[in-house]
Amino acid sequence: MVDALPIAPLTRTEHVWLAETDGMSTRAQVAAGSGPYLSSVPATIADYRPSVPADLAADVEEAATALAGLDSYAAATLGLDDAVLGPMSSILLRTESTSSSQIESLTVGARQLALAELEQSTSTNATVVVGNVRAMEAALDLADRLDERAVLTMQGVLLSAQPGWDAHAGRYREGLVWVGTSGISPRGAAYVAPQAALVPAAMADLVQFIARDDLPVLLQSAVAHAQFETIHPFADGNGRTGRALVHAILRAKRVMTRTTAPVSAGLLTDTEAYVGALTAYRAGDARPIVEQFTRASRYAAATGRRLVDDLAAQVDAAREALGALRPQAAAWRVLPQLVAQPVVTSRFLGERLGMNAVTAQRALQQLADAGILVERSGRQRDRVWVHEGVLDVLDAYAASIRRH
Template sequence: MQSADDALEVPAVGSEPDYWVADSDGMTSRRAMAAASGPYERAVTPEIAALRLAIPADLVADLEEAAAALASFDRHAAAALGPESPTLGPMSSILLHTESSSSSQIENLTVSARQLALAQIDESTSVNARVVAANVATMEAALRLADHLDAAAICEMHRVLLSAQPGGEEHAGLFREQLVWVGTSAVSPRGAVHVAPHHERVPAAIDDLVAFMARDDLPVVAQTAIAHAQFETIHPFVDGNGRTGRALIHATMHAKGLVTRTTAPLSAGLLTDTSAYTDALTAYRTGDARPIVEQLVRAALFAASSGSRLVDDLAAQVAEGREALAATGLRSQAGAWKVLPVLVAQPVLNSRFLQERLGMNQVGAQRALDQLVAAGLLVERTGQRRNRVWEHGGIVTVLDAYAAGLRRR
């Protein structure tokens, strides 16, 4: 049981009073609508740019262990494939896809590896798959912008996320100009778990957060956890705050040089106990950052361990593919050898993808696909003469098994 001396004290979130007049949504009873109107309190986030942390000794040790585990994972992901391996780029991408899927699952957006891969080549009819694909693009933007983490970069991450989400274009990349809250009622903030600050406070709060993230005098994992909790407390956007906030975790760690070559599946670790994660955010708002720091420590250790196994399983699929191609006697210049490593990140693909991503012409792309089919590595899934797609079943199975393991936990 944590004692008061074990807490990691931060300024508690303040509040200010307001009055809410509820508008009927046509689905709420008159009695409930009457209760929905009335006084409520909205958050006022404290400034943290100059925050001084007194980190308990036991937590210091945990933070060092988590940072070491993430750095080790980053090295392992590169070493498992070789620093010059053409698979490293695709492997980094698939870890990013895995992380994006896990982050989306926290929002109850589940999608199979096959559907996500189909969405990546514009062949999926699944709305969830397209939304998760947008989350992948958001993670990519977060890493691309990591060296310039400011308000504009955060808005760009959000723009990428919501631009691909049905109905999200109106608010994409823009700080909100309305009240938002976290709770079960769609018509009233009264009784909500968290009522975000007034929208006029958002720009200054984000600037303060950016200044905090720019500091280099704090343990990276603790700094990242606090920055994430502060972002979720500000809740600067109408929608997509959770996924943008988890992308910010990776941008911060990348900017600090902790994980630079790959993407650790940190959201997969948070996904193993979402109740503890949301409780930790609540604790942060009451003035104790220890629970959210502990959640990120636990997620980091889980990500390093499970991510390493995932890397090994996927690398094994590539190694088996090389053996299968070699057994066919295929010459080293054949297109199939060029496509094989790409299958790690894109286990479902079509001829157009190879032409656009690998610069193949139509004949060359089709020849490479035929070679991979002949080697038993790809199976055509549509049975059609046109608009065909091919799938690497082994890689899809590995990715789905990883996701299923998260859900079981």
């Protein structure tokens, strides 16, 4: 029997719900949806003083060390200041964003995501996941000032990529939200969030907790995430914003300073345990959610190293294939972009590298002649070039998470 990590449980208040038809529910369903229900009241955590069991404290320290090790390893392997390898680090952020989105059943392959970055994807999911990438980037950019405005900005960036959600972007919700199968009533829902009027005070309390520097960082990140999901401050995007917040905390507290660990990939391997841990947190035991994050962090550190190695191998192979090309050739400037963006166009090279059309076409042809890029659009104009090796590595990583 393991020792719990006690935390004040949420309480509940009773309200009455009057269900309205959505045009698809039956009259009986509308009638059943009307009546009393309980909504959550989150406990305050700004002054939370955890009594951490010794075994859990050791687990937290080990997992944080593993994340820091990945950060150092990725920086050394990718060479963040290296003109060729530096841009590769952004692919770790994209991998984390993709995994975080998949927890919300937003699945997209590496090719479609890369096409969405070029605004050429026909996949709605891909466009939405790009929004999550941008939210993660915003989270890291705002890590030095993690206040309420920063959290609102993260969610605003995220929802700006979701058609029809503009009115809810970057602002706290004004209505009730719940997790359940009914779209017209919170009655019988698995979780009913706090009333909207409670959100601002609860978020102010959470921000005070995040600002503290007297807690183990990974424990602080896990508790902050669970509290955020308990508050559920937004009309949509709570899960993805809450996981982006974790990375902002890891950056702010200097655990991960240069790269992004695929922690959500670790959570994705057992989403049932992740959801169960959030339920346990709300009932007064923070240990399960901390354990989920330590497990996910170790998974991220171990598999992240392999991902870095596999991507570095693709760059090494490409450099060898270009070996006979003169050092001033335009292809060398394009090479570092291909890991972060394995699907490219001449327009992309113009915007990213400032190449004119002739130079961009020459670079693409040089890379194609070396067997690094393949033209996949079949068009005469606006042609699309693909690095199949990088896409295969990213898709293999995603498949390994599903197998796990």
